[in-house]
Amino acid sequence: MTALDTPGGARAVARCDALAGAPYSDMEGGLFRAYLTRAHRAAVDRVAVWMEEAGMTARVDPAGNLVGTYAGTDPSAPALVIGSHLDSVRDAGPYDGSLGVMLGIECVAALHAQGRRLPFAIEVYGFGDEEGSRFPAAMLTSRAVAGTLDADLAAIVDGQGVSLAAALERFGGGPDAPGGNIAAYRDALRVPGRTLAYLEAHIEQGPVLEADGLAVGTVTGIAAQLRYALTVRGMAGHAGTTAMRLRRDALAGAAAMVLAAEQMARGDDSDVVATVGMIEALPGAANVIPGEVRFTLDVRSGSEKRRDRVAAAILERFREIAAARALELDAALIHDLASSPSDPALMDLMDEALVLAGQPVRRLVSGAGHDAMNMAALCPTVMLFIRCRHGISHNPAEHVGPADADIALRVMLGFIQRLGESLAA
CATH class of the missing domain: 3.40.630.10 (Zn peptidases)
Structure with missing residues (x-):
């Protein structure tokens, strides 16, 4: 058989x-x-x-x-x-x-x-x-x-x-x-x-x-889940003619945010997990500095209070990164699952x-x-x-x-x- x-x-x-x-x-x-x-x-x-x-x-x-x-x-x-x-x-x-x-x-x-x-x-x-x-x-x-x-x-x-x-x-x-x-x-x-x-x-x-x-x-x-859709806006420009000190690179800013989310979730030393699972850079050309980046942030924990605390701290850090790099940041809540x-x-x-x-x-x-x-x-x-x-x-x-x-x-x-x-x- x-x-x-x-x-x-x-x-x-x-x-x-x-x-x-x-x-x-x-x-x-x-x-x-x-x-x-x-x-x-x-x-x-x-x-x-x-x-x-x-x-x-x-x-x-x-x-x-x-x-x-x-x-x-x-x-x-x-x-x-x-x-x-x-x-x-x-x-x-x-x-x-x-x-x-x-x-x-x-x-x-x-x-x-x-x-x-x-x-x-x-x-x-x-x-x-x-x-x-x-x-x-x-x-x-x-x-x-x-x-x-x-x-x-x-x-x-x-x-x-x-x-x-x-x-x-x-x-x-x-x-x-x-x-x-x-x-x-x-x-x-x-x-x-x-x-x-x-x-x-x-x-x-x-x-x-x-x-x-x-x-x-x-x-x-x-676990309780929060999911956000984030948009970072900077200024698109020519990759060969825009000096580094003059750039408002949305992708570089988003990269700093992704690393910040990882570091802050790990640093909480709890069951909190934070994930950036989707990211898109626009206009998406090899010779153009990205002017806009869209990505998702997923934060989870067995405790809603712990989840919310870490998520709020991550978003605040994102805002600090955006301000330091002269970028605009929009964060929209996609879903909140208890x-x-x-x-x-x-x-x-x-x-x-x-x-x-x-x-x-x-x-x-x-x-x-x-x-x-x-x-x-x-x-x-x-x-x-x-x-x-x-x-x-x-x-x-x-x-x-x-x-x-x-x-x-x-x-x-x-x-x-x-x-x-x-x-x-």
Whole structure:
């Protein structure tokens, strides 16, 4: 039997690998599965089959999320939701998001094989848009489910001029969806009070677990994020005729700012991280001094106060650099995401599940955003991190060992067991 035929963590990993190429990718020679594309539709259809084989009924909701339902013994009881995302960044690794969905399916498959039904239903979500790699907004689909979606859906357009409405219509719906109707998008909302808890398993996307020699760990929460768009304006000029002392070089000023952000975040000696991930120099000619530079600044921390303090200090330093170099600086806040702590009681159950699976208890914060941060508006949430080799993610070199995935599966099943026991107590 191949890994694809063998239930458990190895099958979850093998299924992620199977989804990493055609027809489940929008790019040649790599993985790029954007929201509401043909590759996304193909993945949804394939994963729906796996859900059905595991004993679930599968549907596509009005936002394009894939939802598998494993009924419980009490139809009136709120459901446990297990989820992650099926979309990816460009030139991605195969496990970010998808592994959490596959492990949710494996949890249900294990229960179904034993003929077990819990008092509550289990619903496995394959969210459609966590990465925001197609439209200029991320986590549209989990925000729709949680009821926190405040965007003007009719105004959302991708880089090729395709509207969200048109993309949804082309994508289509499932048996319970209104055929890709943008007017019904928010009907993906789960009825308040009908969700017991949300569990998300995800690769760590960092090196902590590997450095500690651990396969899995309990996530204490998702870090608060601030993101800015910055524009530095100077004076464009000829590279050969403008004396150095007379220059107002926007790129040189921006370079000083980038280094200042790094130095100040490191100097705080805390969990604060600051990243300049995009930079563009204009007019972009080899023989022209840049007159304008645009770049992003991303600042994160487990503490909103610490994040805000360091971000304010960085921006003030940027202003000082701009003034010293006779440059203009504009800073626009793109988004402000609050920290999302995991539920204390659910973290305790996860720690107990770690012990049941023979694993040491380890807690760590998530610096990356996840669908769990939106689902926290709907119900208590908890996450389980899984070791990834060298902490590499958003990269084709992303790797998770089948043995680690199997440990994660055992922990998740233990968590489900302890959750059921806690409700019966």
